[in-house]
Amino acid sequence: MQPETPAVRELISTEKNYQSAEVWTKVTGKAIYGIDLRLPGMLYGKILRSSHPHARIKKIKTSAALKMPGVRTVLTGSDLSCSPYGIVINDEMPLEPEHVRYVGDEVAAVAAVDDKKAEEALKLIHVEYETLPAVFDTGEAQLPEAPQLHENFPGNVAWRREVVRGDPESAFRNADLVVEGKFHIPQFHPAYLEPVACVAVSEPDGGITLHTAVQSPDIVRDLLAQVLKLPLSRVRIVGPVMGGGFGGKVYGNLNLYLISALLSMQTGLPVKMQLTREEEFTAGRPMVAAEIKMRMALGNDGTFLGREMDLITDNGAYSAQAPWVSNTLAERNDSVYRIPAIKTKARLVYTNKVPTGQYRAYGNQVANFACESLIDMAAKKLKIDPLEMRLRNCVRPGETTVHGLQIKSCGLAECLAAATEEIGWTKRKKGHGYGLSAAIHASGSVVFDPNLRGASARISLELDGNISLFTGEQDYGQGTHAAFSQIAAIALDLEPSRISVYSKDSLVTPYSMGALGMRQATIGGKAVQLAAEKLREKIIRTSSEMIGEPVIMENGRIRSASGRQVDFTEIAHYYHGQTSGLTLTGEGSYVPPESSYDDTKYGNIAVTYSFAAHAAEVEIDPETGALTVHRIVAAHDSGRIINHLSASGQIYGGVAQGFGMSCLEGYLFNEGRVANPTLADYKIPTALDVPDITPLFIETDDPEGPYGAKGLGEIVQVPVPGALANAVADAAGGWVTEMPITAEKIFRILSNRGAAK
Amino acid sequence: MDIGKITFLLNDEPVTIYADPAESLLHLLRDQLGCMSPKEGCGRGECGACTVILDGKAVNSCLVPAGKAAGKNIRTIEGISDGKSVHPLQRAFVEKGAVQCGFCTSGMIMSAYALLAENPAPRQEEVKRAISGNLCRCSGYKQIEEAIMTAAEEMNENRVRFVEKEQKE
Structure with a gap:
């Protein structure tokens, strides 16, 4: 349990809607985003992309482009001295020197005095291709006669994983019921509203400053230094405001960053680049597509005995984070319930399509579509209420899951109860369909980088008595920085508005x-809590030194037993004078408890885990199959909620995205070419589409998170596909097993059942 | 391209620029006039981030040729408050948590501004329709709709107060 001090009580009452000052720059049009950046003398860069899904580059002629007035440089793959790089697998080059593997692959780049000239110059570059047979289907790609995309990956398998926990064979042998299904999930784009943009500035010392808004600037910095062969200290990332990320901007667009850096180093001038919306769809990094075959073994009473999954994920032409996403997609749902036996076979397969990466929740949300559909299929066969079946099997506090996740705080059962109660599970409207789904998501991975499991923060008392907080954690609207101000405010006993948060310059912010x-x-x-507590100690120590008596700090005031009072400004000036200019600073580093994590990836992968249950209410038109989603109730255990306004915003937005991917979105291809690369054809929800969403918070008190808090930003999307699939099945009498759930697919189910009018 | 002289009002101030009349109003505002609040999210009129008000109507400035702006009054978010106080929409967007990444916010507020000028007491359905051309990927729209309804109420109360004050005088 966390101490229930007056400050903590205040945190969860009066300051629950605190918003940081940055929000005012956004409502006045003054916030500067990546696309708004302009530096003196800046050039504009553009990329020539492959128009073939698979080809060899025989020759590139750049002389005409180079001669064009206003063009400053042209770069091709053969000009590069870097080696292939990657986030997980080194299979990618910023510009491909001889072999292109998808429509959109980077072939050449131009820097010119304005973007129109850069665009025109691209047309003057002549590329001679020798087209190669291409493969678009993951099944065909694994056949011996299929074209090989990369030399060292026979059968085009980029990554594979097989895992067995418990005794799945006997689980299935002894089962009273086995249900199975096959599920198809296309690529989804995070569709953040601002396309990735950057300005690279080559510095006089040979280094690079990259201005870009990215979720993990320090990891991007590491990769840039590695690929460009620069000393790490000579690479600096400075962040403008970010126009949405949702996991799609963890690494931004690495090729874009590398190309702009190379163009800047070549010309000695700043180079701005930004993707068009079409490039975002055709050459960004949407989330992996998946084919899931799944079987589940149950006892007659609805007890889960085992689960088998055969997963094939579509990598596209290069790997980005797809191996990690595939791993989460394959496993995370196994820990929602007590499932004693698991057998998983997963393969990630190269195809000549857009490379894939991740999107909010790392694939956990699309696996939910399959796992939760299967649970309801079993419930229907066993004639058990889907709520009862979930309550019987769901994970509880203190348990260790089948993959070794150690569950501390857990309000999953309460989430299930609250979501169903609110939606009217037992008071159903006639003709409406109801569906339920549950989720777990790791909050605070400790295995992402085994050498850096935690985080650090630095917090200083300024001469004016205000506080500056330096963190490497990024806020692009989730409310992270407001929450950090609130957390530090508790430790320092002052108003959150007196704490400014700085996170956007790798030169001065802690590595994260x-x-x-x-x-x-x-x-x-x-880390912020620990840093603020350190500063508090230092303030107390310095005050007592200053007035020569012991002091206490209470309600933002520092006083001695004899009644002498000092304020923050006086202490700051005193210390400043004593040290000739230093500021009182607290450094906090949070190193999570050691966890065992073995070669089979069994172990506790995160500091803690968040939980959720969503209930959906839908109606379908029996004549057309048209779907109306009336309502989604989203019950969440994210521990103590630090900021209710922002937390509710995460739920509204994340559920809306989940609804979009479940019912509207998804990539379409024609011979490997993205067939819907616009926001008109790749439909994301508008205000008229989004159903009524009700957030509910089950506030557990987590022993690890700051003041009992756990993460929320990703899990908000996870239960939506399963809840909607089950609600549709309740109304239509059968499951749509292919995302998105469209009227056409529902109509097919109605027709097959003979229920269509 | 033919460069022509284009004169219009930007937030009630006359501006004259020389531009290709076929160039988009969005690029003209951003690249020539340094008015950066309209954002480019797609360049095809599909996202609404570039929404400005042209003679009272909310338009996608990326689809408006600069020549069409001649003689018109263009209003952007820079021109909805006097710089000292904030517009009720701006305050409500902050207070209701209607802003996350903020990239859609300028355009969203301009669509709301045009709606409230025409329909001071909209129903929620009318609010939804008015902003249906403005995509927001962060918020799920709920808190945006609440903010617009709240601002409408505040503006109506102010209007009532103003009328009452005038009647007294």
Whole structure:
């Protein structure tokens, strides 16, 4: 249990809606985003991309482009001295020197005095290709006669994983019921509203400053230094405001960053680059597509005995984070319930399509579509209420899951009860369909980088008595920085508005993993708490030295037993004078408890875990299959909620995204070419589409997170696909097993059942 | 391209620029006039981040040729408050948590501004329709709709107060 001090009580009451000052720059149009950046003398860069899904580059002629007035340089793959790089697998080059593997692959780049000239110059570059047979289907790609995309990956398998826990064979042998299904999930784009943009500035010392808004600036910095062969200290990332990320900007767009850096180093001038919306869709990094075959073994009473999954994920032409996403997709759902036996076979397969990466929740949300559908299929066969079946099997506090996750605080059962109660599970409207789904998501991964499991923060008392907080954790609207101000405010007993948060310059902010794995509130917030507590100690010590008596700090005031009072400004000036200019600074580092994590990836992967249950209410038109989603109730255990306004915003937004991917979105391809690369054809929800969403918070008190808080930003999306699939099945009498759930697919189910009018 | 002289009002102040009349109003505002609040999210009129008000109507400035702006009054978010106080929409967006990444916010507020000028007491359905051309990927729209309804109420109360004050005088 966390101490229930007056400050903590205040945190969860009066300051629950605190918003940081940055929000005012956004409502007045003054916030500067990546696309707004302009530096004196700046050039504009553009990329020539492959128009073939698979080809060899025989020759590139750049002389005409170079001669064009206004063009400053042209770069091709053969000009590069770097080696292939990657986040997990080194299979990618900023510009491909001889072999292109998808429509959109980077072939050449131009820097010119304005973007129109750069665009025109691209047309003057002549590329001679020798087209190669291409493969678009993951099944065909694994056949011996299939074209090989990369030399060292026979059968085009980029990554594979097989895992067995418990005794799945006997689980299935002894089962009273086995249900199975096959599920198809396309690529989804995070569709953040601001396309990735950057300005690279080559510095006189040979280094690079990259201005870009990215979720994990320090990891991008490491990669840039590695690929460009620069000393790490000569690479600096400075962040403008970010126009949305949702996991899609953990690494921003690495090729874009590298190309702009190379163009800047070549010309000695700043080079701005930004993707068009079409490039975002065709050459960004959407989330992996998946084919899931799954079987589940149950006892007659609805007890889960075992689960088998055969997963094939579509990597596209290069790997980005797809291996890690595939791993989460394959496993995370196994820990929602007590499932004693698991058998998983997963393969990630190269195809000549857009490379894939991640999107909010790392694939956990699309696996939810399959896992939760299967549970309801079993419930229907066993004639058990889907709520009862979930309550019977769901994970509880203190348990260790089948993959070794150690569950501390856990309000999953309460989430299930609250979501169903609120939606009217037992008071159903006639003709409406109801569906339920549950989720777990790791909050604060400790295995992402075994050498850096936690986070650190630095917090200083300024001469004016205000506080500056330096963190590497990124806020692009989730409310992280407001929450950090609140956390520090508790430790220092002052108003959050007196604490300014700085996070956007790698030169001065502490190294961090950044915004991924729901680690910021839990791990980053804990570091802030520890740093603020250190500063508090230092303030007390310095005050007592200053007035020569012991002091106490209470309600933002420092006083001695004899009644002498000092304020923060006086202490800051005193210390400043004593040290000739230093500021009182607290450094906090949170190193999570050691966890065992073996070669089979069994072990406790995160500081803690967040939980959620969503209930959906839908209606379908029996004549057309048209779907109306009336309502989604989203019950969440994210520990103590530090900021209710921001937390509710995460739920509204994340559920809306989950609804979008479940019902509207998804990539379409034509011979490997993205067929819907616009926001008109790749439909994301508008205000008219989003159903009524009700957030509910089950506030557990987590022993690890700051003041009991856990992460929320990713799990908000996870239960949506399963809840909607089950609600549709309740109304239609059968499951749509292919995302998105469209009227056409529902109509097919109605027709097959003979229920369509 | 033919460069022509284009004169219009930007937030009630006359501006004259020389530009290709076929160039988009969005690029003209951002690249020539340094008015950066309209954002480019797609360049095809599909996202609404570039929404400005042209003679009272909310438009996607990326689809408006600069020539069409001649003689018109263009209003952007820079021109909805006097710089000292904030507009009720701006305050409500902050207080209701309607802003996350903020990239859609300028355009969203301009669509709301145009709506409230025409329909001071909109129903929620009308609010939804008015902002249906403005995509927001962060918020799920709920807190945006609340903010617009709240601002409408505040503006109506102010109007009532103003009328009452005038009647007294």
